[in-house]
Amino acid sequence: MSCFVYIIGSFKEDKLTTYVGWTNNIDERLIKHNSNKGAKSTKGRQWELIYYEECDSKSEALKREHQIKNDRKFRNYIKKEYSNAHP
Secondary structure, eight states: OOEEEEEEEEEETTEEEEEEEEESOHHHHHHHHHTTOSOGGGTTSOOEEEEEEEESSHHHHHHHHHHHHHOHHHHHHHHHHHHHHOO
């Protein structure tokens, strides 16, 4: 079963906020985030998928999620690329 690690983003007053998670269905998970049924910290915003990676297993996805959450340099790079594409 394929799993995915993803980064979603939301702009509020020209500031991009991101959230990192994992799922086995990206489309369904994004719908949950945007209908306030996702993680508590994502409620009340409109989110867009800005990055994802496919993983071979849940354990691989969880490990990669942890790496991305702790890799500020990588997350800032993704944020910058997304912000440049959406002025």
